[in-house]
Amino acid sequence: MGDFTARAPKALNDPTLRRNFRRAMDGLMAKRALQFQDRDAWDALRARGAAAKARVVARLPELLEQLEARLTANGIRVHWAETTAQANAIVLDILRQAGARTVIKGKSMVSEEMELNHHLEAHGIAAIESDLGEYIIQLAGEAPSHIVMPCIHKNKAEIAALFAENIEGLGYTEDVDELTAAARRALRGRFAEADAGISGVNFAVAETGTLVLVENEGNGRLSTTLPPLHIAVMGIEKLAERLDDLPALLALLPRSATGQPITTYVNMISHPRRDGERDGPKAVHVVLLDSGRSRVHADPELRDTLRCIRCGACMNHCPVYSRVGGHTYKFVYPGPIGKILTPQLEGLDCAGDQPHASTLCNACVEVCPVRIPIADILVRLRAESIDPSGSAAVKGAGSMRKSLESLTWKGWALMHSVPLLHRLGTWALSRLGNLIPAAALPPLSTWMRVRSRPVFAPKTLHELAREKGYGNE
């Protein structure tokens, strides 16, 4: 069982962390808002994008087969993995067969899900992250705290210290241009030497067998172009049905993520290097990872989760995420999308705390570019987590059930269905309720810790109504 509530105070009481996130989230929200000032245009664009992804989810099995057929026809090898362990084994096997010793990586959340770097290192293959943010946290030995901006929890001074310590010949500097140039120098050689590049995928187009990657830095292009071998890892839901679904999706993703109308690079890969071409990898592989996604797909309500295009807007606008930061969630995907995705992928038995780390304020639902009903899914998962039948829809359903809690609600239900009990109960509370030592009495004390105690009126509403002469009708 997770313990988000136990971890949260540490983040809440860390003023540097709070400042780092506040500044970043405010900036990202303001920049996004500037991109969607025309409500009608936003509504139309969002409806188009949501439909494009909803179609993918609805037609997933046949689209995966179509994608596989097109990729294969294009000369790209396709692999399927049911679990992250299988995916790791596939990647390792491809690298070994190619005799690869060093790997340069573009940003990929699926590779984080797989803990691919660890796996490769354990087998003697060095994997270097090349996205600047990922490079920074790899140096620091940390995990990403945001799905789009992985080192958002760190400020300039922290990064300056990290670079001074780790990059040869670089002194302490907080000049962002100098820090960036130092990373460029440090990574250039790595790119040139790397035996293979590994990347994620933003959209794989079933119609044409095309891998679409968006980025600003150029490290994604380098990782997928310079080394002789490219391996792309992706979740089985990251598809687009047709090429002409891309314009709307590409208009939604960067604007929602960072408030950019388009990323610097949109990299569309359809083949390995062909005869006569001068560069590009000679072999391209795609690993399609399930890891719980087909179970999410099985439930007609929960499957909306699979529309996600990983823009991060939901976390940028989340009052909980922006205060506790990404690491407090303890899982790869933080924030609202993580709160609905993690329990479904990992099971409520180990991530049952996640759907509760929410105020249900609905901010995420309002900004989600593909209209995922995040709040509804949160409520559904909360219900699943205490479902006594342990419905098979979500792994670990019913695992958060507590007998005292369910007894309390049973009593509550009884009191509200038997008039005599209701009258008796409310009468007793109005007379004696204020005497309950709630602050000291578990489980009421947990409730009271962050809430002020309600004061019971001396008379119940029914009594007052009767005094005023209202009848039962």
Place this chain on the structure above:
Amino acid sequence: MSEARANILARLRAARRGAVPDRPDWTPPAYGPDRLARFRAMLEAVHGEVIEVTSATWTERLRTLLAERGVTTAMAAPDLGLDAAWAGRGPEVVAYDRPVEAMKDRLVHDIQAGITRARAGIAETGTLVLWPDAAEPRLLSLLPPLHVALLRLGTLADNLSALMAEQNWAAGLPTNLLLISGPSKTADIEQTLAYGVHGPKELVVLVLTDL
């Protein structure tokens, strides 16, 4: 491995099927006579430079802009005819005429500018469309610190949807198709923009207004 494939597809097929929604109408913006102005404004907003030239003036304009930046070694396809046009007055022009394995060192360390043609442009987002080929390979627009792209004004489209449809991209895509909107950049350190993190620090677009 194919067992994984069979299992995954079987699980997906076993699920209750949902409705397949229609694609609602969505019309991306058009700019009419302001296309070039929009293209320029968008590209300049992301640190790109746009210079209007003609087929008669572009080689000379290119020569001076490279000279201003102290470029002594540039890379370009031979059929652009730069050597002939400059007649020894410009920087050395190297062709990307061998596989990358044989060019890697020069590309990573020596070449100061990469010159490419753009297949088209997109006004809405200030975007260049590149279809790299044997003459102008993929890394030409990525490794050198300066990228200069030639764009024919007649190929400037309003938006990506219109361009895709007009050129029927779905019928056949190149090995790698690129949309490029500005120089390489990052905001990973405190959301502060820095240019040239892995790709070019500078992007200059020469728009051939007579073509």
